[in-house]
Amino acid sequence: MPSQSTGQSTGYLYALAAFTIFAAQDGISKHLGVSYPPVFVAMLRYWAFAVFVVLLAARSAGGVKGAAFANRFWLQASRGVVLAVQIVLSIISFSIVGLAHSHSIFASTPLIVAALSVPILGEKVGWRRWSAIMVGFLGVLVILKPDENGFDLTLLITFAGAVLLALYGVLTRLASRTDTAMTSFFYTGVPGAFALTLVGPFFWVNMAPVDWGWMLALCITGMSGHYLLIRAFELADAVSIQPFSYYQLVLVSILGVSLYGEVLSTHMIIGAAIVIGAGLFTIWRERMTARQRRLENL
Template sequence: MSSKLTGYIFVLLAISVFSVQDAISKYLGSLYPPALITMIRYWAFAAFAIALASRSKGGLLTALQTKRPLLQILRGVLLAVQIVLVIFSFSMVGLAHSQAIFSSGPLFVALLSMPLLGERVGWRRWTAIIIGMCGVLLILDPVGGSFDLVLMIPIASSMIFAIYVISTRLVSRTDTTITSFLYTGIAGAVAISLVGPFFWMPLAPQDWGWMLLLCVTGTTSHFFLIKAYELLDAAEVQPLTYLQLVMASFIGVLIFGETIGLNVIAGSVIVVCAGIFTVWRENIVARRNAKRPEPPSPQTLT
């Protein structure tokens, strides 16, 4: 089996597990505070991250070494906050509708990468971003009478996740993947553990089973995604991740009885196409810049 085929299998496994994870999050989020669910889930995530780092080259102490500790800690906190908003969005907005808005993530990343990373965005990506944002507006339907302020929850979640992705790009310039993964788990677990106990409430016996399954899916999905990125480029992974929107829509309609308006379907198609193009174009530009020869140093010129 080729490495690329194996990578695609890992992507599909990750997407499938993420979809199950989202469905469980929606169910639990309708019964318990999102901060409580996130805290218990993060305990399992942190344990998995520590175990994975301990088995890495150099062990746990090597994985903890970072040149940007504050930024690494910020990443973990951002992701914990984002997960709380995701669970809240699933219970308030719906699984399908939330995922439709979450699909705008790459567009927000491209927008924020200019002021935060100093990246230049050409007219092609600008066009894709503008078209994609029009798709987001179509999903929100602000003039159609169906706009609700709760839709700002998934929008805020997408923005926070975009900042998380950009901060991940920054730390990846100096730190290893396992270091970033470890800090994501530990910093997020510590941050949410400072808040989660204030929302504590007893879980029903049957819901502890769902919580355990949520912890298992939360760790395995990230593991599959890590393995996929080891074998594939981001431009090869991103288009497939939009299948999660399709799976979430089926789960939302068939299991939770959600309804999807034509504006959500049309807007999702626009956003997905714009997102795929943005990621593809970003990959093309990155490869072109990597092949570009560096200017000669002053010593060479003399």
């Protein structure tokens, strides 16, 4: 039987693989989002994801019926829809803002999670984490680079995506208090697919044959990435997994520069460094606080 440290290390490898795949997924999303309506792209992706979720649920102990049973149905359904909207905003952002620029702002997600955890989860955030949150948001302002003409309003789409991603994370934590991980995963895919199906057909366009191949790749990366992330969370704690999202920022920046000719401006690099530093500190403080609680409960 593998030791706890071995299991943790294996979890890190799964996380590394998952975020590598997610980076490739974002590159494909940009390619498709430039040529086709983002809602249409997200809908096709979600159809495949929903099928994958149902198949996994069918193999679980309680089957599809057990996975679909939620103690807080509207909470689970709403978090699934929130993620679907966030993915649409992400594809829009990748298309018009760029991969590197988008992810430098998405790096603020752990900071927003910490801020939202106070009113939604009732958690206590000390002055150190509040300070890190404020510093991180200053980093976001550096990335947004307001000048005499004001903010670039297109970047508000990206920031809205970061807020929704953080809201999804907080709602997922809230849902985990009363429902199983399988139930939460079921509602990650199915409500989003349902919501996008209500609007996606209005944006239907004929896709070039070669791009159907890219769409298939997008669906495969989405399913495999989520599966590997699930395995990572089974073996390692969530706080330890979070920093790997910054590794994804590095990869998508490389993809953006090498494949799409994006330019990493000085203010974007400095702002991203500030945000990442503040985010890592926030994650570290969260880990220390959780460890202290466990010691107090012994």
